[in-house]
Amino acid sequence: MDREALEKSEFILELQAEQRDNPLKAATSKVKVIVDDINDNWPMFDMAEYNMTVVEHVPNGEVIMKFEAVDKDQVGHHFALCFKVGYNMFSF
Secondary structure, eight states: GGGGSSSSEEEEEEEEETTEEEEEEEEEEEEEEEEOOOOOOOOEEEEOOOOOOOTOOOOOOOOOOOOOOEESSOOOGGGGGOOOOOOOGGGG
């Protein structure tokens, strides 16, 4: 089951067991099934690559770019995204 494709994560199943030689001897029970989400999806940006130019002397704390990523794993700790800024040291 793919948790992200389901409308809900909990299901109640009703089980019935009956004796082969006497169907009048039967029992039923309910089982609650919870489909847990695993971290099976990659975060996705709206663009594959971002390019920008920043002028000198931009004040500290100034917003120079905004971007967003989404992840289909939207349950629990799998939904937390962490962004890091990196650079190629040879391009400076």
